[in-house]
Amino acid sequence: MSEFVVENASVDYGLTVGVADVSLRVNSGELVAVLGPSGCGKTTLLLAIAGLLPLSSGRIAVGERELSSPSGTVPPEKRGVGWVPQEASLFPHLSVGENIGFALSGGARRGGARGRERSARITELAELVGLEGLVGRAPNQLSGGQAQRVALARALAPRPDVLLLDEPFAALDTQLRVGLRREVAELLREQGTTSLLVTHDQEEALTLADRVAVIRDGRLEQFGTPEEVYQQPASDWVARFVGDVVELEGEWRHGRVSCALGAVEAAAVGFTPRDGERVRLMLRPEWIVPRPDLLARAAAGADARVSGISYAGHDAMLTCDLVTGTRVRMRLPAVELPQVGEELRLAVQRPGLAFAA
């Protein structure tokens, strides 16, 4: 199998959210999450990849084989692109087995060598998604999670080059969702299926994907590994969208930002600041840590008083008032937490991000 390429793709038409100039190169067997808020155009991108929407510019290809360009769209049935829709969308008049075997030639009733081959493949796929006992059931007898498994098996049946998953876990309850998505990601990696998972859930994207494509208003904001997207966001918008941020006003000086937390080491994103320039410092809450060993008045720290604790079991979010009056939030593992009112000496344990003010 070969690389899956989306090159400067735009989808532009009147009513729905469009896609503008998106480029993605997905390696064979890779699981890529397409992450963006509702209405950002990620489903539009998915429909264009599935061949259900034409491109207004750019191209979509698998290896040398071009699937979409402004001059033509290979029809959905000839693209080798599988689709697992959000609501499973099983054919209600067909059994689970017939749904899984929908794409397989050799009708169920025909018998013969092809029929046997077909039912063997159905059994194999049903086992793969863990539904071996349910082949004869009707779709309306399935739970939400089971229906999604059938939809996955149905899409995998014709061995697609690329598999598209459109928020397949969104309709499930939290506990089922976490388990099923981990299982599906493992299954896709085992099968070596190149997959695109559309989601608006940051945690889902970061935990499951090899790489994450962040989309905003139809444009690709960043395409990178989960660590890159979280730790080195390409813009302040990505930083805010992908996780919690602490924002502080400050002044740029020799690779550091002087702000309420002291002189914090930082990397400038998207611009080259001059010394003395006003900048915006962004930190993740867990980058701020209590450092009792740091001396008061040391350049790299600040005194603070804990004003609130929001406890979440595995960790806790602390709200701290700095002596300057600024308020910051920090995330601590909930092993040994300070009390409200306690005084702390805070420091930043890794370089922050400086954005133009």
Add this chain to the structure above:
Amino acid sequence: MTTLARTRPTGTDTRPPLGLVMLATIAAAAAAIPLVYLVVRAGGTGLESIIQTLSRGRVLEYSMNTLGLALATTFSALVLGAAIAVVLTRIRVPFPRTWLLLSALPLAVPSYLAGYGWLVSIPTLSGFVPSWLLLTAVTVPYVTLPVAAALRSATGDLEGVARSLGRGPIGAFFVATWPQIRPAAIAGSLLVALYSLSEFGLVAMMRYPTLTWGINSAYSASFDRAQAATLALLLVVMALVVVAGERGARRQLPSTVARAVRPRPIGRGMLIALLPVVAVAPVVGVFVPLAGLATRLVQADTLRAIDVPRLLAAVGATLGVAVAAAVVATLLALPIAALASRYRGRLVTAIESVGYLGHALPGIVVGLSLVFFALAVVPALYQSVVVLVFAYAVLFMPKAIGTMRAGLGDVPPRLIAVARTTGVSPLAAWWRVTVPLALPAVGVGALLVAIATMKELPATLLLRPTGINTLATELWNRTVVFEFGAAAPYAALLVLVAAVPAMILSGVRTTAKEEL
């Protein structure tokens, strides 16, 4: 993201395909022929002659009788239907499913059959009161069913809240519940009004002269066909006003999502007092007439006089025109339903509305207009089965459009898209997904048309070719000359081939709707 499935299944689906629009337009144009031609014909007689016709004393009497009967029936059906609906939904009755089916039964019986069934026992029945009572019994399900559905989805806790705030039971009902069922009740009673305006067989048997009766007699006295056309136009105007009102009422239907209110148990004495309210319509509209029919049928002189070949000919003709009408109506309705189920826009709405015209047109009006049309435009087809079947198709197309539109609309466009991504061509996807999913609805639509055709009377009387008689016309011809015994076998067969399937179908559909 979830809205996408609704708004944009695939990128090419925004504009309806030209071929489909053209087919639907042709079908709608066909449905418009009776009304358009009636206007042309009545207009052709000149304004002066229209005014002259309308100012005759008889016309005023016909109009007053028509309106009076429609108003009285609408009011009594509204009150009785609302009461039945409240009993069925708010009070715990034994065998609730059976009572519900029972309350829908009168829909299956043609009103003139109910009239015949009563005349058999009491041949002196005539005039306003029996017409009104029988018509009420037959039409009350039009109110009962939608109001019961609305009551089920209404938040009945509101009524409890009103009671706890000091309102009496009746006050609480009007403050809390009535506003929630009002749209359904109004839409249902306007259907009753429409049915009453169009009613022909029953009022003719009861010798109560309404506009339909006037149209028929003006037409039969063939020297004054212009007068028949003018009266028909007057009736159509009344019917269109009612239909416009019904559309308006339907649009207000609120979509409440709420916890269903559990029926309340009441004392046995109250129950015994209330159940007759539910039973009165099926008893008056179905059981008494059927009992009258059955006793007359088994009398020796009736059985001896049965003309078997003639009876079989009528059965054959009835089934034949019913099947033909079902096929033609389905074919005409299919493009309109396909268009309306997938696309929006002014053009689509206009085409669909025209397709529904038959719903508003009284059968006698369609019959009369097509007589004129055939004579003037296609004289070769005058008094042929073709025009008769066409009349049925126009009259009952709305039934086919309604069910087929719902059936096709229930096939999610996303399923077709999914099918194609698994490697299936558009045609194969249509065949393997759309067709099997929509087929039951198409079948039900065709069946509804066939059943309605078998029961149709006034248009058949006007349009049937000489020598061809359906069960309905045979029954009518004998009843109007008081040959109740000779009419009995036709009535019995009509019950067998039309009313019983209608009962089964309406039972299936009522319970299916209730189980949603």
